[in-house]
Amino acid sequence: MSMPTHYQTLGLPEGAGIDEVRAACNKALQHFIQQQRTGAPLPMEDFEALQAARAEIGDPRRKARYDQELAARRASGDGNRTTPALFSGATTIAPAAKPAPSQNADEVSEHRFQFTGSGGEYFRIWITNLLYTLLTLGMYSAWAKVRREQYFHRNTLLDGSGFDYHGNPVAILKGRMLAGLLLVIYSSSQRFFPWPVYTGVLLLALPLLPWLVQRSLVFRARNSSYRGLRFDFHGSYRTACATLLPYALCTIFMLWSAHMVAETEVEPEYTPQSLRFQIAEDMTQTNHQETTPPILLAQQEPWETGADDGARKSVDELAGILAKARQEEGAKESARKKLPSPDPKYAIMMLLSILLLSLCTPWFLYSINRFRLNHLAFAHARFRSHIRVGAFYRIAIIAGLMPTLSMTLVAILFSVSAAAIGAGRFSAVFISIFLLSGALLYLGIFSGQAYTQSQLNNEIWNETELEKYHFSSDQSFQDLLLILAGNFLLTLLTLGLYWPWAKVRLARYRADHLALLAPSGALDEFAGQNSTDDRAIGEEIADAFDFDIAL
Amino acid sequence: MSSSSPCVAVYFDGQSSRRHPVELAAEAGVLQVAGLAEIRRVPLAAIRVSEPQGRAPRTLRFGDGAYCEVEQGEALLDLLDALGYRESGVVRLQGRWRWSVMALAMVVMLLAAGYQWGLPWGAKQIAPRIPVSTMAQLSDGVLETLDKHMLSPSSLSPGRQQDLQRGFQRLAESDPELAAYGARLQLLFRRAKRVRGASGIGPNAFALPGGQVVLLDELVALKDISDDEILAVLAHELGHVRQRHGMQQLIQSSVAAAVTAAYLGDVSIAVSGLAALALESAYSRDMEREADAYAAATLLRLNANPEDLASALEKLEAFYAGKEKSAKEEEPGKYTGWLDSHPDTRERVMRIRRQHGGK
């Protein structure tokens, strides 16, 4: 009737300890091998069932959840099969597994991704990486990157097997050195050359951008594997250009007009400064750049794939320019209100370009994700994505409303309290209002982030398939909000030390809420030649310009 | 050989995603993979064993793309032991909390030491290598911004300006090294912009890396200050130019900002920006000392008295002390000026007097 429980598969009493489970798994596997050797192999379904059991109740965290589910099922009277005694002999693989697959070989089951890493472990890797990188003046960072990637790849399991990362540290180091050199040249050109020269440099470097993105997608894909088969990326430079350049041009136009406005002076509190804060915060999602296997890549904030270098860079740029201008002008002079009016031509141009940019951004995210997913392959199998541009706009609008709402609330709060406080004696009240509004602002920002991340992930993965198999993603806004806000607070309070835990927490959430829907055994049927890639230069440059030197 | 508990694994051939259950055993340093069509034997030298990474299964990779995935546990450890495999040093360290705590302490110490000593040292090495033309470009930009936002034209009489200008020329010409700065080595007169009743910048003079020295009217108008004292302050500023302190400072804060961005940028740009701002250095005590010493030497060379610098410092301090008192009663934090960027005035005055007191 109903499927046997995993305990039944292993011939264990329900709720058996984790060690017992593991021992039973090994014993059963051995038995399986024995049979194979003697020329009387057991059916593959048994092996599937065994692997499924190991994945589910061989892991303490999942086991706890599974046990709860079992209890709930029993309580609701759904499962009256409470007789583990049926399978006492662990020398045979649970016979109950045999009748089960007879139902329908094509029946789709849900293979959940699983992340087995823990914050403590990753902390130890992270701190060692950090120390060695400091001691070697950065040389070790390439090896550090490989260790970090491996940790996150290998601890991500699907149907009992882990992903793996194969980046070559020497290649990465070479790429990093070149990238570092370029970064120094670039940032000094930004500092030391007048704006027009710098814009020229930006324009000249423009054709390089799609190349970097394309190379880095190839590098990441080809250096990730699952069950011994590599991923691959088939997107061409030309497609990358078509995807990225319009947006990059848009961004440069905005930067240019913003700069012109800053040059001709606008009310400083109002201009680019506040704008910068907003965009910068929106754009600076936590950076999980490379810590997930490519198959999970879209789990990242889409504007973080490195693919949107343009967008992110532009924000950095803008932030840089404005911070510079601010520092020079504002460090000593705190209050300045009366100013010559700005050149309206540039102000209008800036507003227009910002409008244009915000109109384009969802479309850009949509096309970059299509580019990324539709050219991704696992062995010979291609990914296909049917994401809808409408969904991107819907998500962007709702997510955009959240910070706006919180800012409006803060504004109201301030004006009300200013009126209420009126004359004197305000310190305590004022401070609490100040703190409250700070919290509100951050809440708005994190809500926007959490909403975008969760909904985009769901949209992307629910509309993407690998060959004929679908994915399912069910991240929730509230969960992610709690995680993002908690991570931020704890990281802040611990001066950054919580960072490894934060990363692990997020990786775990992301894995837990992604699944591949395929008939059991379907995952065994991929095949293909492996392409490898040792040219890390594109990826490293893209990373460097993303400011991703995090360890 | 060692047959304590058999080690079971899943074998992948590297050509397909199919799982093959296998059993691993070690025999004389050779790994035996049993359970495939035929037993596969691989010497340890041809196997890449993955590092233990949490609870993730470990992999034993063979040259041809095939590999075995093995759960961590006693059986695997025994097998690796029997094969004669040793974990790498990094891995052994990574596994221990005590090491992690030590590593953390070392990281903190390294960063602190780097910020305290390494960074200034590095900046000092690099600053002289930066071409004057680059610094000139940089300074022109800064000056332009300052003129636009913070400074207005001086209201000193042309005659007074000429006097001070002549004094400045004498100071500048007394040091041939300064000739490299060319026409940019000049004294500029400005007045601090007044904003809505706030007093803005107080009495101040500052040097830009390209060689421009800006003198504010407020300093010239300081009570009881003599021209000699003003020139002493200018000599001090020339010291900053000559020793390239502005450039050093710029390099230091750039590096500090890049490092904080690398470390905290992932958390929030706002936070990392704040951290960078906190680390941004004013001229360090050492730089001030160097500039004071330079000023004293220059003044002696021109037969002037280093005591002028000491008394100028005292007058500035007296001014700010008074302002601070009255400012605290009104709006705190309104005044920033020369002494803010020039710490430890007392100590500096005493040092100048100690070294040149006899004159």
Ligand SMILES: [Zn+2]
């Ligand atoms: Zn000084």
